[in-house]
Amino acid sequence: MTNLSIVEQSKRYFSDDEDYITLYENEDSYIYYVRNYQAQTEFLLxxxxxxxxxxxxYRTVSGVYLKPYFSVLRQFQGKVTKHVLCNALLGHFHxxxxxxxxxxxxxL
Structure with missing residues (x-):
């Protein structure tokens, strides 16, 4: 008899007080939304x-966009929408x- 163990994959966080969602990812291209609860800030990578x-x-040196500049997401609306819907991220998005x-x- 074989004992099967199910290991729940833990959610990855940048730190314990942050949450994030991948708004778009394809090979080396990505858009991440990060919310830091401790600092009470939100930003895009x-x-x-x-x-x-x-x-x-619209370009930054670091690729980091703070909330007042989230309108940059409009340029990627199709990619973000498709990624969120096709990767079952809608619950986390909401x-x-x-x-x-x-x-x-x-x-925006």
């Missing part, structure tokens, strides 16, 4: 290749943003 696809006025994907883009 955008890969270099996606950042370079933006107009120069938890973090308290709205639908389309409502988020409408608010």
């Amino acid at each position: 955008v890969s270099v290749d996606l950042m370079m696809s933006l107009d120069e006025k 938890h973090l943003f308290d709205c639908s994907v389309s409502e988020l883009f409408h608010k």
